[in-house]
Amino acid sequence: MKQIIKTADLEAAVKEAKQQQLEIGLVPTMGALHEGHLSLIERALKENDLVVVSLFVNPIQFNNKEDLEKYPRTIEADLKLITDLESRTEKKASALLAFTPTVDEMYPQGEPKEVYHFGPVEEVMEGPRRPGHFSGVAVVVRRLFDLAQPKRAYFGEKDYQQIAVIRSLLEQIKYPIELIPCPIVRADDGLALSSRNMRLSPAARQMAPAINATLEQAAEMAEYEEVDDVKEWVLDTLASWHEVNDCPDGLQFEPEYFEIVDAITLQPIAEWAEAEKNGAVGCIAVWLDGVRLIDIVKF
Numbered sequence: 047m048k049q050i051i052k053t054a055d056l057e058a059a060v061k062e063a064k065q066q067q068l069e070i071g072l073v074p075t076m077g078a079l080h081e082g083h084l085s086l087i088e089r090a091l092k093e094n095d096l097v098v099v100s101l102f103v104n105p106i107q108f109n110n111k112e113d114l115e116k117y118p119r120t121i122e123a124d125l126k127l128i129t130d131l132e133s134r135t136e137k138k139a140s141a142l143l144a145f146t147p148t149v150d151e152m153y154p155q156g157e158p159k160e161v162y163h164f165g166p167v168e169e170v171m172e173g174p175r176r177p178g179h180f181s182g183v184a185v186v187v188r189r190l191f192d193l194a195q196p197k198r199a200y201f202g203e204k205d206y207q208q209i210a211v212i213r214s215l216l217e218q219i220k221y222p223i224e225l226i227p228c229p230i231v232r233a234d235d236g237l238a239l240s241s242r243n244m245r246l247s248p249a250a251r252q253m254a255p256a257i258n259a260t261l262e263q264a265a266e267m268a269e270y271e272e273v274d275d276v277k278e279w280v281l282d283t284l285a286s287w288h289e290v291n292d293c294p295d296g297l298q299f300e301p302e303y304f305e306i307v308d309a310i311t312l313q314p315i316a317e318w319a320e321a322e323k324n325g326a327v328g329c330i331a332v333w334l335d336g337v338r339l340i341d342i343v344k345f
Contacts (some may be wrong), residue, residue: 078241107182250335
């Protein structure tokens with residue numbers, strides 16, 4: 047593994063790889079790596095000749111300044127995880143680059159002025175609650191696409207709506223990049239792995255798996271309950287969880303939303319029959335211990 051900080055150095059490495067007709071895989075991350083990220087990197091190593099892993103906390107996709115300040119930054123530990131993974135992976139890739147730019151390096155002209163719009167796909171769930179977030183994601187992802195020029199780009203399905211946004215971005219900019227959605231990696235107790243999990247107190251971390259457990263029960267209920275009934279049950283179950291369970295330190299779940307949507311269009315469905323073509327996905331955002339957690343379940 048080689049660490050690269052300067053965009054010019056990354057461009058030079060990519061240019062050399064292109065001259066050798068090597069296939070490039072890109073894994074965009076904001077660092078604070080966990081096994082979910084590592085699963086993306088491992089797959090990229092097996093499917094590409096050169097892999098670029100970006101570790102960059104992108105300030106323009108944060109709506110909340112405090113969230114940006116608290117976002118974990120563990121660059122040295124991240125680099126060690128990548129090195130260890132590379133050494134034990136049976137890989138096609140002959141090289142792995144860890145791209146760790148500063149904000150000034152990524153945005154030398156200051157905060158970018160470009161704005162992206164994604165229509166209905168961003169007008170649900172995260173979109174109204176985090177105005178400008180997906181445009182900020184698109185700005186940095188396009189910048190990474192331009193720098194790395196990948197054949198394939200890897201994203202985790204926990205950020206399900208983000209994948210739909212990136213798919214729309216690729217359609218807008220007409221880049222021939224293969225978008226590779228990868229399954230969620232979970233802890234043994236079912237909690238979806240997330241960099242934000244490290245901000246949970248021990249007591250909150252013990253509670254958090256109830257999110258996934260509730261979603262799994264919702265998937266079973268879908269066999270015999272209507273869409274609206276399943277949605278109401280999930281929200282009520284989590285909102286009242288502290289009333290029927292022993293919750294230390296006065297902790298409780300604060301559901302922000304739970305939507306059942308078409309798996310491709312991301313538009314809410316009213317009846318299961320509406321999702322016969324594309325399938326349905328349940329997407330949730332829940333606050334716990336001051337930390338916002340998201341997860342999905344496929345129906």
